[in-house]
Amino acid sequence: MRKNYLLTPGPTPLPPQVLEAMSRPIIHHRTPQFQAVLKEATEGLKYIYQTRNDVFILASSGTGAMEASAVNILSPGDTALVIQGGKFGERWTEICKAYAINTEIINVEWGKAVNPLDIENKLKSNPEIKAVFTTLCETSTGVASNIEAIGKMVKGTDAVLVVDAISGLGAIDLKTDDWGADMVVSGSQKGLMLPPGLGFISVSPKAFKLIEASKSPRYYFDLRKAKKALDKTDTPFTPAITLVIALNEVLKMMKQDGLEAIFLRHKTMADATRAAVKSLGLKLFAPEAGSDVVTAVCVPEAIDGEKLVKTMRDTYGVTIAGGQDELKGKVFRIAHMGFIEEFDIITGISCLEKVLTQMGYKFALGTGVKAAEEIFLKS
Ligand SMILES: *Cc1c(COP(=O)(O)O)cnc(C)c1O
DSSP states (O other): OOOOOOOSSOOOOOOHHHHHHTSSSSOOOHHHHHHHHHHHHHHHHHHHHHHHSSSEEESOOOOHHHHHHHHHOOOOEEEEEEEESSHHHHHHHHHHHHHHHEEEEEEEEEEEEOOOHHHHHHHHTTEEEEEEHHHHHHHTEEOOOOOOHHHHHHHSSEEEEEEEEETTTTSSSSOOTTTTTTTEEEESSSSOSSSSSSSEEEEEEEHHHHHHOOOOOOOOOOHHHHHHHHHTTTTSOOOOHHHHHHHHHHHHHHHHHHHHHHHHHHHHHHHHHHHHHHHHOOOOOSSSBBEEEEEEOOOOOOOOOHOOOOHHHHHHOEEEEEEOOOTTHHHHHHEEEEEHHHHHHHHHHHHHHHHHTTTTTTTTTTTTHHHHHHHHHHH
């Protein structure tokens, strides 16, 4: 027998309410019952998104929503600016390449956040830029971008601001309308506490103009079709019915908690995680720009980072994430997003201490757990 704990940046653990909703008999989607759910879920998403824009629900992973945003607003030969400070920033560049969209790239050192002034300068020297692709939380490094400041830079230009909030939405603040985020894409399996399978995308009136004008080929992800359907509380294709029903349950729970409380909970989990690993003498990978969503921690010199993650998972059932690409073996990442509470963090830190000790790393056992508990006591 084994009890498993999931502390990864997607998928994240599922609340019992989600499991219950997903075990109900399937209903047909062209019915008043499903329409009522779709209407409520769409309204709920607008609350989480802090927007009055349309929000579309797609049957895809988060990347599908990223692709949908790019292909709907840009045409082959158009130019986009991509902020690239990790694996998911790179994904924007890859998507643009696939659709023959030219890219200007701001390469940000992994572990650092982009300087919004660099974006302003790029937009000034390249007035042909039609869209700016950014990442709210760069999950590969744990870094959060200052979308509010970036929004200010983009607002006065003709370009639209697109934010990958796949990890971050429903965990840290993102004021879609107030900050001028024209398109915000997200997914179900991170802050929204659902299984993978849903993509979300919000569209401002400014972005809709580009959607009408785009010459890129599109079919399944044609947001003109999605808009037509949504105006009748419908979807152009079969929606992921069960996931939408579960989404509606999650959104009700989140509304009840309120965004402020949700953000504060994530901050407390992140503070506890950061305090715990620092007390063990470990270094944060992004000490200045670390998000409250996921914490990347540098693996100490003498320790095999991949073995650490593997042992925690395979021997003790505690799954955290390793590093990707150039960070492989160099960092491990503890996610504290979604359905994660105080004692999940304590368990994760306790397991980390145990495996580090077994691997020969020296510290007083219990140091990390104590540091986390002290944060929780104060909160
Ligand atoms: C997880 C993640 C993605 C990829 O989402 P999928 O659902 O795997 O397609 C993209 N961007 C960020 C920031 C993510 O955290």
